[in-house]
Amino acid sequence: MNLPDIVDISMGGGGKRMDLLIKFIGEKIGLRNSEEDLIGPLDMDDSSVVQIPNDRIVLTTDGHTVDPVFFPGGNIGDLAVAGTVNDLMVMGCRPLYLTLGMIIEEGFSFNDLGKICETIGENLRRTGVRVIAGDTKVMPKGSLSNIVITTAGIGLMERDAPLQDSAGRPGDVVIVSGTLGDHGAALMAQREGIDLETNLLSDVYPLWPDLKEVVLHEGVRCMKDVTRGGLASALSELATKSKCTVEVVEKKIPVDPRAKAICDILGLEPLEISSEGKVVIVCTEEHSAEVIDLLLKADSGKNAAIIGRMIEGRPEVHVKTEIGGTRLLDKPYGEPIPRVC
């Protein structure tokens, strides 16, 4: 593996550079991918399914470093719950419990800490998930910027087999649950002081139990939450792991015009930036109408759309453009926005 001497900021994004970092860590730790109790794939997914004696459980973890801590439409407490709940859910699992590890900079205000914790509480009540273990550390002023929160989640498998990124087949339909890039765009607008007289908010949202019926639907083959690296990363991983071409139609991909405008100003690609309350779903053609119906009825699926399909071919993402061409949507090098989640 060709690595530089130091970790650079591009490795914090959801792209190829992060894959390098994770591969390095996995090799040095000596992770093994095949074990009798491991039902779901480690395989660079960040959840795994394991058989403990009598139950099948799913485990995941997520670190949250968002800057600023309070952003339009949410705060780090929303991300801490939504990120982990959504990671569990997309495996086909009922999220049950979270652990909560907070690392706080000396001097952080109790007022802000209180708001973050109340937000965590609201999200827990909305999802029925409970925090049952926690840890706090305080770092001296200047050694950490504000606060970071790492959550781990555990859930119970509800499907016969986990939803896996490798389960897509040619002919399957590709669906997104709503507009893409809202979180990254709203965050960047605030950071850069862009005032378009818009009120674009982050889409951060824990999708369980809102999308429960979709998660359990027999026609669903793969489900991925769209986070760092945006839709581009999510579709690239589906293409690679399912060994198919993902062909999507540009004009069918829902992007909020305010997010598009913010991205245009900053030279960003909306399909490469983070959503925090959206999923991409691969489902069988015969069930796609039912799945779309379920999404449209859910609070978090109002802008759901079929955006394309899986076809035989190289593991690539093809975007049919509005002028009739086809461009390749590559896995980004890294998330263009540091500390996006």
Add this chain to the structure above:
Amino acid sequence: MNLPDIVDISMGGGGKRMDLLIKFIGEKIGLRNSEEDLIGPLDMDDSSVVQIPNDRIVLTTDGHTVDPVFFPGGNIGDLAVAGTVNDLMVMGCRPLYLTLGMIIEEGFSFNDLGKICETIGENLRRTGVRVIAGDTKVMPKGSLSNIVITTAGIGLMERDAPLQDSAGRPGDVVIVSGTLGDHGAALMAQREGIDLETNLLSDVYPLWPDLKEVVLHEGVRCMKDVTRGGLASALSELATKSKCTVEVVEKKIPVDPRAKAICDILGLEPLEISSEGKVVIVCTEEHSAEVIDLLLKADSGKNAAIIGRMIEGRPEVHVKTEIGGTRLLDKPYGEPIPRVC
């Protein structure tokens, strides 16, 4: 609750000030202590036992912020595994899986990251525990000092009921598994450049499966790992939760003379600083000889000793001094050493 406006460094220690911070967080989140599925107490312990449909599992989490990252006898990778494994074990549980959340400063060297990951791997192989979910984030240079690692752990209950801090009874014997304060003293000696021509090393060590037979022994009522706040914090919590006086004899408490010397120079109390591979055990008098035998046979219990007992009385820790008096060992205000683990 009377709180200052901001989080201060004392709240990062294992003492009364940390309790304030945790209480604040718990109240704002709206944690509830009694639920039908919660077998073990939340009760400010950092592990909980829950009944999922057919198994009883234990969950815990720990954040690691040690400075420097490499210290005499170990590095942050040792702490990341040992801290979580020991937290699970002291509930009466077999540790099974870890999740690993790494937050890395831009510019951190791959050489150091590789050493840390290899250390994590060695500890995993020693304990039989496996990492099955991970997350990495990179923070811009200057916004985090080096690296922090948050692990969560899951294990299976092996005893009929969890070991709880509240289970001590008058007449029970109080045992420690070895010398106290080695981790904090070794770390401080390095930070302060104290060269006593000593080679005191941190005692960081994952105690499972080394102490498995002790964990499962019928005579054991409570087990606590000694971390931030040292023996003083651990004994105070046992006294408070078991509603007894803990009476210990100063000269029976094993302290390495090198740790004592370092503490003397720095004006620290060895009983208030961190160990990372030691437990305090409360067991029935009739079984105490067997438990000590098991400890002395284990790699990590060579200096185990009976240091006192639980007696009827106020929930306090009494230390019988060498000159025949008795002093009160209070729960410290906070760990005197920031970023100790």
